[in-house]
Amino acid sequence: MATSNGSSTGTKITALVVDDDRVINAIHCKRLNKLGIENHVAANGKEAVDLHCSGKKFDLILMDRDMPIMNGIEATRELRAMGVRSIIVGVSTRSIKQEIQEFMDSGLDDYQEKPLTSSKVISILHKINCNEFLD
Amino acid sequence: MDLLSQLRGQIADFSAFLHREGFVDDQFTQLQKLRDESSPGFVVEVVSLFFEDCEKLVNNMAKALEQQIVDFKQVDSHVHQLKGSSSSIGAARIHNVCIAFKTCCEDQNRDGCVRCLQQVNHECIQLKNNLQTLFKLEQQIIAAGGSIPAMQ
Numbered sequence: 117m118a119t120s121n122g123s124s125t126g127t128k129i130t131a132l133v134v135d136d137d138r139v140i141n142a143i144h145c146k147r148l149n150k151l152g153i154e155n156h157v158a159a160n161g162k163e164a165v166d167l168h169c170s171g172k173k174f175d176l177i178l179m180d181r182d183m184p185i186m187n188g189i190e191a192t193r194e195l196r197a198m199g200v201r202s203i204i205v206g207v208s209t210r211s212i213k214q215e216i217q218e219f220m221d222s223g224l225d226d227y228q229e230k231p232l233t234s235s236k237v238i239s240i241l242h243k244i245n246c247n248e249f250l251d
Numbered sequence: 252m253d254l255l256s257q258l259r260g261q262i263a264d265f266s267a268f269l270h271r272e273g274f275v276d277d278q279f280t281q282l283q284k285l286r287d288e289s290s291p292g293f294v295v296e297v298v299s300l301f302f303e304d305c306e307k308l309v310n311n312m313a314k315a316l317e318q319q320i321v322d323f324k325q326v327d328s329h330v331h332q333l334k335g336s337s338s339s340i341g342a343a344r345i346h347n348v349c350i351a352f353k354t355c356c357e358d359q360n361r362d363g364c365v366r367c368l369q370q371v372n373h374e375c376i377q378l379k380n381n382l383q384t385l386f387k388l389e390q391q392i393i394a395a396g397g398s399i400p401a402m403q
Contacts, residue, residue, distance in 0.1 A: 139300050139340060142297050146285045150285060182331060230338060231281075231338050
């Protein structure tokens with residue numbers, strides 16, 4: 117099985133889970149944790165943006181769409197405008213094409229429908245690994 | 252048959268029942284697979300969080316539906332949240348009620364919403380009781396010296 121925990125390069129992959137639902141945060145963090153990823157949590161888009169303003173960086177951001185204060189679309193736009201180049205994956209229960217496209221257009225690298233499964237997370241990680249090799 | 256085998260049989264039957272009756276789906280099985288030695292209480296913790304949040308959402312929805320003029324957008328956003336978290340823990344029945352509930356919100360159907368809310372409440376109580384039974388069985392297995400089997 118291919119490992120993607122970065123142990124060969126000596127650095128752990130870092131992830132930011134952005135969701136106002138703490139049940140989902142707990143589950144997504146656990147999934148990522150089991151794959152050797154270091155996690156942080158933000159309860160809404162503004163918290164995610166503030167973390168980046170304070171200088172934090174993440175390899176992967178899992179961005180929920182519907183959140184209070186600042187939603188996933190606004191937060192993604194803001195992060196991209198700030199020059200954040202992390203892999204941002206939109207995660208939502210919305211399944212209408214138009215709504216997914218609107219979210220993608222805000223600057224996502226990928227979109228996954230909730231609930232996230234381990235195989236979905238692994239396919240996201242392969243994207244990060246590929247990027248690392250290309251850089 | 253020794254106690255451990257008896258308990259294992261009981262839990263297998265009960266899990267099969269929960270899946271068959273649609274109380275939980277494969278997502279719940281996925282949740283159980285995330286449990287390990289470093290976090291043996293993971294499923295119980297996540298389920299507790301879910302029911303805590305569920306109760307808050309149900310109360311908020313009830314208040315909103317009692318208003319003279321119902322803010323269906325607000326009710327819908329609560330339903331949306333419950334739909335998301337119920338699907339992520341595999342609470343299939345609750346998730347299905349939420350789908351119907353969303354339609355009632357979109358149609359601005361107050362009576363329909365009230366009925367759905369009652370159903371959500373009912374399903375939450377049933378699931379809570381069922382999962383408590385499941386967790387008790389798991390505790391009994393551990394007390395008898397066994398380990399929690401991986402669910403099918």
